[in-house]
Amino acid sequence: MTTSTTKTTAPAAEQRGIVPLPAPFARLLVAVGAVATIASTFLAWTWDSEFPGDLTVTGYPAGLQTLALVAGALTLLYALAGYGIRGLGWLNPGGSNNPVLLAAFSAFAVVWYTAIAISYDLGGLANLEPGAVVAAVASLLPVVGALALPHPGRSLRDHIAKPDGIPAAAPLPSWAQRLIISLATALGLVVFTYGIGVNDEESETFIGLLLLVLFGSMALFAAGLFERFTELNARHKGFATTAVFLAAVIFPFTQSEDHNANLGANILIFGTVALGLNIVVGLTGLLDLGYVAFLGVGAYAAALVSGSEFSRFSGVQVPFWAAALIGMGASLVFGVIIGAPTLRLRGDYLAIVTLGFGEIFRITVNNLDGGSGPNLTNGPNGISQIPDLEIFGFNLGAAHDIAGRTIGRFGNYLFLMLLITALIVLVFNRAANSRIGRSWIAIREDETAATAMGINGFRVKLIAFALGASLAGLAGTVFAHVNYSVVPSPFQFAGAAPPNSAFLLAAVVLGGMGTVSGPLLGASLLYLIPEKLSFLKEYELFGFGVALILLMRFRPEGIVANRRSQLEFHETGQLDVPEQGLPDTTVGVTKAEA
Amino acid sequence: MTTTIAPSPVLEASGVTMRFGGLTAVRNVDLTVNSGEIVGLIGPNGAGKTTFFNCLTGLYVPTEGKVSYKGTVLPPKPHLVTQAGIARTFQNIRLFANMTVLENVLVGRHTRTKEGLWSALLRGPGFKKAEAKSRERAMELLEFIGLQHKADHLARNLPYGEQRKLEIARALASEPGLLLLDEPTAGMNPQETRATEELVFAIRDMGIAVLVIEHDMRFIFNLCDRVTVLMQGEKLVEGTSDVVQGDERVIAAYLGEPFEGAPGDEEVAEVEAAAAAAEGADASPEAGDAPAAPADEAPAGTPEAETEDAETASPEADAQGKTRTEGDSQ
Incomplete structure (x- = not known):
């Protein structure tokens, strides 16, 4: 893993950077600027402690300054790696200058965003202490320096893209590979914990974190580290999955506030529902716009048998395993009822019909209040006061002391959801890598050809639809208990707060269709960002739209690309063109023909 | 049948x-x-x-x-x-x-x-x-x-x-x-x-x-x-x-079938006559027209002729075909 970067950059050295500076000087400029940025985070940036994070203290960094410090350190590391210092070569296996630029830009973005936010929030540039000015200048230097370094071309793409042909990593002992996976997972946990721990009032810090994570991960991607890491992950699949679940188990212990565990539990609920939708949309290619109805069916089914006094069957209280089975069963039945007549349709027609059924569900439960219909769901008031679950004598509503930490109500539900997530991930993986999973993908790729290969399209699609529905129903049973009550309003197509079908669909598409980690990642991003940026709440749907448009333009395969896993470390020299290289149009044409 | x-x-x-x-x-x-x-x-x-x-x-x-x-x-x-x-x-x-x-x-x-x-x-x-x-x-x-x-x-x-x-x-x-x-x-x-x-x-x-x-x-x-x-x-x-x-x-x-009464025959006869005349007279004005006429006729050639053409051209076509398929694959 110690590829010398100076050697690999040498041939590209004829290409001058945009800023006309000699390369050695530029490199020095980056390093000096990075050091200065790090130093400046120890200064006071403003005098008013009103600004979130309290950046008034000279001596140690706080809030956004910590983020600037991390970005500065990243820049410094890449600057030093550019000098070919032994032991840092692994940082930049691709050997291009793009990661330096992106890292420098992450520091620049965080610092300048902070300075602008301070001036805006507190009313004027006068609120900036000299420390902020130092930081602003210091963070600009590495960007200028990095722009002076040679890049393959002049376009934006040449400055941010990952070079082709990342050399294979030097073979490491197995324990070292596992250690790297563990460290990366720990890093992920730290970032996630930091993000979720940001006070809801401190949107500024969260935006700073987003900037850092966005540009920082772009830098790591451009360096080729993501590629190598995916390779490692694929090699130690079981270990990597275990590490991620362990990290998720550790998470509640790191939180002093139960509120954050609530966010975690909700993320897992929506993540698992998105994973269920991924079977329908990502694997089978059926656009289901009313999927949230199945979550609702599961939630209502669980609420009805929960023993709540507002339930129609208020005397009935069944254990959780039975409630989960009832929820899944009810969703399954609804899935088949809705799927059987609609799955004969293709494409847009199916989308419209499922959209209609989703709305019908919401309107129906709204009206089953005894007035306009039989009393089953208590109408718009919903079923409230759902008691907490008790599993094997373990009351999920009460706080428990585990290993010296108090795990509150939401922490308990987080653990329960983790078990369910593990189950759903297992189901997804096993179903996808089997005869039935292959036939789903075949139907997504070309339904006519799939039927000509002997696949009973309708049957196979119905299985996907029913499986997706029952997984959503399972998540719905927990959803009902976590939120104390079930009301019809969240189960709509698009709304301000999740769950709604648009949210779930956006999570799948944004995260990456057909992958396991994609929808989970998408759901956490889409849930956390509006949660932490309270001023964005009214613009959430607008934000979804913008995010999806940008994504479709720049990364149509989603954040987590769905490549067949073997291909990633298969050195065949083939071009793996992302989705746009697909002869999609011809497929459409031939479909129309046959 | x-x-x-x-x-x-x-x-x-x-x-x-x-x-x-x-x-x-x-x-x-x-x-x-x-x-x-x-x-x-x-x-x-x-x-x-x-x-x-x-x-x-x-x-x-x-x-x-x-x-x-x-x-x-x-x-x-x-x-x-x-x-x-x-x-x-x-x-x-x-x-x-x-x-x-x-x-x-x-x-x-x-x-x-x-x-x-x-x-x-x-x-x-x-x-x-x-x-x-x-x-x-x-x-x-x-x-x-x-x-x-x-x-x-x-x-x-x-x-x-x-x-x-x-x-x-x-x-x-x-x-x-x-x-x-x-x-x-x-x-x-x-x-x-x-x-x-x-x-x-x-x-x-x-x-x-x-x-x-x-x-x-x-x-x-x-x-x-x-x-x-x-x-x-x-x-x-x-x-x-x-x-x-x-x-x-x-x-x-x-x-395609020949038309009833073979309407093309007259033209063919005319062209042939013109060609014969052109051969006879060294520098006659028809000489310019004569080569053009058979060229017009060429597209009506039999498919065998066409495949024959393809066959003779095959070595080059193969090479091209190969590069083309390689190009397609990328």
Whole structure:
């Protein structure tokens, strides 16, 4: 893993950077600027402690300054790696200058965003202490320096893209590979914990974190580290999955506030529902716009048998395993009822019909209040006061002391959801890598050809639809208990707060269709960002739209690309063109023909 | 019109008619394919060959007529037809582009395996055994077509010729008794065409009857035991290569019939006279016109002449073809 970067950059050295500076000087400029940025985070940036994070203290960094410090350190590391210092070569296996630029830009973005936010929030540039000015200048230097370094071309793409042909990593002992996976997972946990721990009032810090994570991960991607890491992950699949679940188990212990565990539990609920939708949309290619109805069916089914006094069957209280089975069963039945007549349709027609059924569900439960219909769901008031679950004598509503930490109500539900997530991930993986999973993908790729290969399209699609529905129903049973009550309003197509079908669909598409980690990642991003940026709440749907448009333009395969896993470390020299290289149009044409 | 009545027909189509509204695409076509036979289906563009194929494989429900496979009448559902033992390829390649080569063939095994959702979720020993067996069989097929080294490539990254082969392998994976090939050599260079020819013979030797649509006459007449000609949805003639090649109606279908009273003759005579005159007189004004006239005539040349041209130009064409396929693959 110690590829010398100076050697690999040498041939590209004829290409001058945009800023006309000699390369050695530029490199020095980056390093000096990075050091200065790090130093400046120890200064006071403003005098008013009103600004979130309290950046008034000279001596140690706080809030956004910590983020600037991390970005500065990243820049410094890449600057030093550019000098070919032994032991840092692994940082930049691709050997291009793009990661330096992106890292420098992450520091620049965080610092300048902070300075602008301070001036805006507190009313004027006068609120900036000299420390902020130092930081602003210091963070600009590495960007200028990095722009002076040679890049393959002049376009934006040449400055941010990952070079082709990342050399294979030097073979490491197995324990070292596992250690790297563990460290990366720990890093992920730290970032996630930091993000979720940001006070809801401190949107500024969260935006700073987003900037850092966005540009920082772009830098790591451009360096080729993501590629190598995916390779490692694929090699130690079981270990990597275990590490991620362990990290998720550790998470509640790191939180002093139960509120954050609530966010975690909700993320897992929506993540698992998105994973269920991924079977329908990502694997089978059926656009289901009313999927949230199945979550609702599961939630209502669980609420009805929960023993709540507002339930129609208020005397009935069944254990959780039975409630989960009832929820899944009810969703399954609804899935088949809705799927059987609609799955004969293709494409847009199916989308419209499922959209209609989703709305019908919401309107129906709204009206089953005894007035306009039989009393089953208590109408718009919903079923409230759902008691907490008790599993094997373990009351999920009460706080428990585990290993010296108090795990509150939401922490308990987080653990329960983790078990369910593990189950759903297992189901997804096993179903996808089997005869039935292959036939789903075949139907997504070309339904006519799939039927000509002997696949009973309708049957196979119905299985996907029913499986997706029952997984959503399972998540719905927990959803009902976590939120104390079930009301019809969240189960709509698009709304301000999740769950709604648009949210779930956006999570799948944004995260990456057909992958396991994609929808989970998408759901956490889409849930956390509006949660932490309270001023964005009214613009959430607008934000979804913008995010999806940008994504479709720049990364149509989603954040987590769905490549067949073997291909990633298969050195065949083939071009793996992302989705746009697909002869999609011809497929459409031939479909129309046959 | 059938020439021979063989002891074991694999496919029997009788009176197949397909109407789209007022248009009759296929009219009352009978076709029999016997075991161990390669039957060709030719006809000019728009003759209804692919429509007839779609009727055979259940993609279309024929308006009239019935199709039976080894004596049992086929239901008009594509997946049931495949299950019964008829596999097909498509005129425009329809692989599962984002699946690997191996997965494409594994999808072809769908009807010959039974594992459902539950066994996939529980992953019992039966599931693993069936999966391993499917993989083994798929790899055998990939070896048969010579793509085993590309098993993990995405299908869309294969060069054109290999995609065609993969489609055949995918069809073979369903262990068919009859294979329907829809223009298997379209867009191939002569060498690839020859390779396909050998592949089809090898498939026949495996005991699979083959029905093939093709426009490449050399390919068809080399390959097929019998050839059926469709023309405007109707069966024109059926017989061995020689019979079909010699049939005037077939030539007429492909080249057009001479007009009544031969209106072109006068012009031809005129041109010939002019040419003779030009030869006689050294520097006559007609000399300018004379060479132009035969050039006009050239497009009406026989197809044999054209294929001959293609044949002589083949070395260069091969080289070009190769670079082109390489270019396509990227």
